[in-house]
Amino acid sequence: xxxxxxxxxxxxxxxxxxxxxxxxxxxxxxxxxxxxxxxxxxxxxxxxxxxxxxxxxxxxxxxxxxxxxxxxxxxxxxxxxxxxxxxxxxxxxxxxxxxxxxxxxxxxxxxxxxxxxxxxxxxxxxxxxxxxxxxxxxxxxxxxxxxxxxxxxxxxxxxxxxxxxxxxxxxxxxxxxxxxxxxxxxxxxxxxxxxxxxxxxxxxxxxxxxxxxxxxxxxxxxxxxxxxxxxxxxxxxxxxxxxxxxxxxxxxxxxxxxxxxxxxxxxxxxxxxxxxxxxxxxxxxxxxxxxxxxxxxxxxxxxxxxxxxxxxxxxxxxxxxxxxxxxxxxxxxxxxxxxxxxxx
Ligand code: NAD
Ligand code: TYD
Numbered sequence: 001x002x003x004x005x006x007x008x009x010x011x012x013x014x015x016x017x018x019x020x021x022x023x024x025x026x027x028x029x030x031x032x033x034x035x036x037x038x039x040x041x042x043x044x045x046x047x048x049x050x051x052x053x054x055x056x057x058x059x060x061x062x063x064x065x066x067x068x069x070x071x072x073x074x075x076x077x078x079x080x081x082x083x084x085x086x087x088x089x090x091x092x093x094x095x096x097x098x099x100x101x102x103x104x105x106x107x108x109x110x111x112x113x114x115x116x117x118x119x120x121x122x123x124x125x126x127x128x129x130x131x132x133x134x135x136x137x138x139x140x141x142x143x144x145x146x147x148x149x150x151x152x153x154x155x156x157x158x159x160x161x162x163x164x165x166x167x168x169x170x171x172x173x174x175x176x177x178x179x180x181x182x183x184x185x186x187x188x189x190x191x192x193x194x195x196x197x198x199x200x201x202x203x204x205x206x207x208x209x210x211x212x213x214x215x216x217x218x219x220x221x222x223x224x225x226x227x228x229x230x231x232x233x234x235x236x237x238x239x240x241x242x243x244x245x246x247x248x249x250x251x252x253x254x255x256x257x258x259x260x261x262x263x264x265x266x267x268x269x270x271x272x273x274x275x276x277x278x279x280x281x282x283x284x285x286x287x288x289x290x291x292x293x294x295x296x297x298x299x300x301x302x303x304x305x306x307x308x309x310x311x312x313x314x315x316x317x318x319x320x321x322x323x324x325x326x327x328x329x330x331x332x333x334x335x336x337x338x339x340x341x342x343x344x
Pocket of ligand 1: 015017018020045047048049067068069070087089090091111131132183184186187192
């Protein structure tokens with residue numbers, strides 16, 4: 001096996017570091033590598049939240065830059081100061097992409113292009129592109145390996161698939177040091193409460209209904225965010241340039257089961273769960289073969305029940321964090337008013 005890449009002593013650019021996975025990852029890396037420095041470039045869209053990083057904002061090893069990954073000159077300047085990049089910035093919510101795909105194309109595809117171009121004109125040693133399991137599309141049985149054809153079905157997934165293959169093209173065409181990961185559905189602390197698990201946990205805590213799409217039989221492979229951060233770290237050190245790595249925990253659960261576990265954990269009535277009109281083009285099931293990342297020495301540390309209980313406890317203990325979003329964010333309120341008014 002090739003020599004491991006060194007992270008200690010390096011400066012990493014994390015794009016989208018004020019979001020859910022980004023803020024968890026920054027915490028993880030600063031703790032794991034006492035000599036690692038992080039620059040966080042984030043536009044602070046509705047999903048970006050500096051509250052997620054309050055405890056480290058004064059660290060001499062951390063710097064926040066408020067900016068857009070689509071800004072070529074800014075990106076070029078930042079690339080001069082770092083040895084590695086972890087690219088997470090994106091528009092990420094499938095339901096919003098169904099309402100309006102424009103920002104998804106502009107940030108997820110064009111924004112990624114700006115980063116890949118800057119990479120060509122830089123001395124950056126490695127670039128980890130964060131794609132998603134949704135690029136494969138849905139399948140009723142079996143598992144996707146990394147060489148399966150991409151068949152995305154939502155505008156979000158299609159934008160991510162565009163960026164995923166553009167990343168690969170910069171490896172093949174220009175020899176750029178890009179590695180791609182395709183994680184499954186993450187959950188854990190600091191996830192914006194429009195996504196399934198935090199929406200259901202916080203709605204249940206507020207005594208509100210839990211809107212389960214369709215029959216609630218869709219299946220996702222749930223991955224605890226800390227396990228994903230450990231996987232990113234391993235791929236940074238041991239991943240091979242030009243390769244893609246699936247990251248999943250083999251925790252396939254139907255949505256209705258997840259909803260029931262949440263209300264049970266919170267000792268709320270199951271009658272809070274309401275079946276509502278299905279999402280357009282709703283992917284039935286995502287399922288990954290993760291043999292490749294496991295061969296690098298990674299495996300998830302938390303099982304689903306344990307990680308869900310930890311997550312529920314985190315939202316119970318951090319009411320101010322999510323209440324500020326649900327009560328004060330215009331983006332949250334207007335999206336939900338528009339989106340849920342139509343769902344019965
Ligand atoms: P998120 O929506 O919580 O955070 C996205 C972050 O990107 C926010 O801080 C936002 O302000 C920032 N951002 C958006 N547009 C930007 C721009 N133009 N310039 C700079 N910053 C910008 O997302 P997340 O759940 O943390 O996901 C992070 C990445 O992981 C995304 O690329 C997503 O596609 C991928 N991913 C997520 C999951 C998941 O379950 N959450 C699973 C697989 C892959
Ligand atoms: P989501 O968190 O949006 O992730 P993704 O669609 O990217 O997998 O949704 C996870 C699953 O939960 C998906 O099958 C859709 C479903 N879902 C609901 O049933 N109700 C909801 O209110 C939301 C947001 C999602």
